[in-house]
Amino acid sequence: MNNLSLILAGVFACLSLSWGGVVLATQVQLAGLAPAAAEDGGPLKPALAPGLAVIGKDVYVSQGCQACHTQQVRPAGQGADIARGWGKRPSVARDYILQDRVLLGDRRLGPDLADVGTRLADDAKLHLHLLAPDAAVAGSTKSGFAHLYQQVPAARARNAVSLPEGHALAPAPGMAWVPTDRAVALVAYLRSLRADHASPEAPLPE
Amino acid sequence: MSLAPSAPAAERPSSLEETQPGRVAPIDRSLAPAVLTLAAFGALWAVVAALAGLAASLQSHLPGFLAGEPLLFGRLLAVEHTLLTFGWLTNAGLAFALWAAHRLGKVELRVSWAPVLGALGWNLALAFGACALLAGRGTGLAWLELPRAFGPFLTACFLVVALWVASAFSRRHTGHVFVSQWYILAAILVFPVVHLVSQAMVLWFPAAGVVQAVVAAWHAQHLAVLFLGSLALASLHLVIPKALGAPLRSYYLAPVGFWTFLAFGTWSGTASLVGSPVPAWAQSVGVVGAALLFVPVLIVSLSLLPTLVAGGPSGKGSAPLRFATLGALAFLLWGAASAVLPFRSVSALLRFTDVEVAHAALGLQGFVGFSLLAGLYYLLPRVTGRAWPSPALVAAHHACALLGLLGLVVTLAGHGWLQSSGASPEAGLAWNAAASLFRFLLLLGAVAFLLNLLLLLVARPARRDLAQASAR
Numbered sequence: 001m002n003n004l005s006l007i008l009a010g011v012f013a014c015l016s017l018s019w020g021g022v023v024l025a026t027q028v029q030l031a032g033l034a035p036a037a038a039e040d041g042g043p044l045k046p047a048l049a050p051g052l053a054v055i056g057k058d059v060y061v062s063q064g065c066q067a068c069h070t071q072q073v074r075p076a077g078q079g080a081d082i083a084r085g086w087g088k089r090p091s092v093a094r095d096y097i098l099q100d101r102v103l104l105g106d107r108r109l110g111p112d113l114a115d116v117g118t119r120l121a122d123d124a125k126l127h128l129h130l131l132a133p134d135a136a137v138a139g140s141t142k143s144g145f146a147h148l149y150q151q152v153p154a155a156r157a158r159n160a161v162s163l164p165e166g167h168a169l170a171p172a173p174g175m176a177w178v179p180t181d182r183a184v185a186l187v188a189y190l191r192s193l194r195a196d197h198a199s200p201e202a203p204l205p206e
Numbered sequence: 207m208s209l210a211p212s213a214p215a216a217e218r219p220s221s222l223e224e225t226q227p228g229r230v231a232p233i234d235r236s237l238a239p240a241v242l243t244l245a246a247f248g249a250l251w252a253v254v255a256a257l258a259g260l261a262a263s264l265q266s267h268l269p270g271f272l273a274g275e276p277l278l279f280g281r282l283l284a285v286e287h288t289l290l291t292f293g294w295l296t297n298a299g300l301a302f303a304l305w306a307a308h309r310l311g312k313v314e315l316r317v318s319w320a321p322v323l324g325a326l327g328w329n330l331a332l333a334f335g336a337c338a339l340l341a342g343r344g345t346g347l348a349w350l351e352l353p354r355a356f357g358p359f360l361t362a363c364f365l366v367v368a369l370w371v372a373s374a375f376s377r378r379h380t381g382h383v384f385v386s387q388w389y390i391l392a393a394i395l396v397f398p399v400v401h402l403v404s405q406a407m408v409l410w411f412p413a414a415g416v417v418q419a420v421v422a423a424w425h426a427q428h429l430a431v432l433f434l435g436s437l438a439l440a441s442l443h444l445v446i447p448k449a450l451g452a453p454l455r456s457y458y459l460a461p462v463g464f465w466t467f468l469a470f471g472t473w474s475g476t477a478s479l480v481g482s483p484v485p486a487w488a489q490s491v492g493v494v495g496a497a498l499l500f501v502p503v504l505i506v507s508l509s510l511l512p513t514l515v516a517g518g519p520s521g522k523g524s525a526p527l528r529f530a531t532l533g534a535l536a537f538l539l540w541g542a543a544s545a546v547l548p549f550r551s552v553s554a555l556l557r558f559t560d561v562e563v564a565h566a567a568l569g570l571q572g573f574v575g576f577s578l579l580a581g582l583y584y585l586l587p588r589v590t591g592r593a594w595p596s597p598a599l600v601a602a603h604h605a606c607a608l609l610g611l612l613g614l615v616v617t618l619a620g621h622g623w624l625q626s627s628g629a630s631p632e633a634g635l636a637w638n639a640a641a642s643l644f645r646f647l648l649l650l651g652a653v654a655f656l657l658n659l660l661l662l663l664v665a666r667p668a669r670r671d672l673a674q675a676s677a678r
Contacts, residue, residue: 146274
């Protein structure tokens with residue numbers, strides 16, 4: 001163990017082997033994945049996300065959503081994700097191939113979002129979750145994102161987010177909360193997160 | 207074959223200081239600018255990281271605390287993680303590596319402004335990086351949080367310091383290579399290679415789909431275990447025998463420990479992807495790697511812990527040994543948890559919960575942090591030629607760090623267990639509040655260390671008795 005070049009060569013060999021064996025091998029195995037139809041003539045999935053959702057993903061990352069939310073539904077037997085209603089089928093590698101950045105996440109202080117677009121298929125509900133989480137879910141410990149909303153005179157408020165009577169964030173009299181562009185994009189992104197289609201690797205349960 | 211006498215003479219403790227005090231002082235003096243720059247920035251980032259961690263923790267049970275931009279929960283966590291790993295631990299590790307490489311090789315640091323420049327560049331970039339994270343420019347990926355433009359510059363700055371470490375090896379006057387030096391060599395090779403390759407495959411030329419997640423997991427494990435972990439083990443292997451004045455037990459096991467640590471550690475990255483939509487074989491490879499990693503953990507612990515026990519009371523009061531003991535114990539616990547957590551039945555319950563956060567804290571702040579603190583407590587008085595100005599601050603740091611980390615790991619694990627039982631998030635608020643309390647203790651400890659370090663830097667030139675005290 002007195003030969004430094006030998007130590008360095010050994011370390012480099014260890015790194016190269018695991019890089020080849022894990023990283024490169026996964027790349028080779030998954031490189032051929034493309035959008036596919038679960039049955040003959042069906043729609044090719046996954047599909048490209050709409051432009052607003054692509055912008056919304058940047059908002060998602062910059063607001064730090066991935067610190068509390070994952071985007072992966074584990075198979076039955078690997079946790080209770082499906083039983084908790086976070087998705088009808090487990091996530092598979094094909095679901096992610098069109099994503100510029102894959103945000104699987106590693107901590108769940110909130111629910112998984114891989115299929116949130118199916119669960120909360122309603123802009124108003126999603127805006128309420130973001131503006132005043134405790135108004136959407138009693139006892140929610142989620143941070144609010146009121147800075148993505150602004151108050152405008154109720155008369156010219158479009159897409160106003162209505163809060164329950166007496167809520168701490170209730171707008172001033174004659175005013176209403178409306179989403180900023182960032183909130184609109186973020187909600188478009190969240191609605192684009194759907195795993196309600198069958199995949200060749202993961203059929204939907206009957 | 208008896209164990210203790212089999213350690214080569216050069217592995218014996220303190221031989222240089224005892225026999226040739228005149229040759230050590232110039233080496234330490236030449237190292238002072240670079241080592242002190244790295245250590246001071248490290249101590250500063252430790253405080254900032256602890257502040258960010260505390261703020262995020264408070265937000266988790268006090269809704270509305272510092273709400274709104276820029277101090278969002280996710281951004282604070284990214285700042286905490288970046289400054290903990292690349293700020294505090296990397297600076298401390300490089301300070302130790304630079305010092306150990308020159309002292310063990312018995313060579314002076316040449317062109318000492320170059321590593322200082324590298325250290326300044328690294329830390330300036332980190333300061334900008336932390337601001338970028340607070341401004342919402344992070345990538346959202348653990349261990350790769352900083353915007354991609356930072357990666358090449360940070361790696362270049364790292365390489366400057368690493369090259370000076372390597373040059374100490376090539377110029378060394380001793381034929382023998384110490385255990386610490388193996389780990390240091392491994393660490394300074396692992397970081398630039400793994401960081402650049404992973405940056406390229408995730409941020410610059412993103413691989414398709416979940417390959418990114420595999421690269422990110424491979425990267426995270428290499429930086430945590432084979433980079434920071436190697437630096438920590440280098441520190442333990444030097445400080446424990448030197449500060450005790452006793453040779454390492456079971457020295458003949460050291461090469462086995464080193465190579466199995468590398469060989470198994472390098473395959474264990476995908477253990478963090480169990481249940482994820484990546485190929486099942488890749489997950490299994492990670493699980494096996496993580497379980498096998500417990501072999502070197504045991505081998506190394508079987509050498510370090512008996513050495514500490516046999517050392518007896520001689521070093522009980524010394525700060526380096528107290529932190530080295532904590533580091534060595536945390537290493538064993540962390541290794542055991544690392545082997546168990548990825549098993550599919552365990553992962554099904556505890557994955558994504560705060561048990562994993564507790565495990566990471568035990569590894570990074572416990573094993574790596576305490577081990578590198580042992581190194582810094584050992585080397586800084588030698589580099590400055592002065593004793594630590596305030597023994598009270600040392601004691602406070604030790605108490606806060608031990609209580610804080612122990613409490614944090616227990617409360618996070620308790621909260622994680624609660625999460626795994628499907629309890630409502632409200633039920634966890636008390637656990638989160640307790641975690642904040644312990645994070646506050648950790649912050650106090652980091653502040654105590656920074657204060658003591660600043661006092662050490664501005665202290666008047668040492669009197670003779672102080673210099674002698676520091677050499678002990």
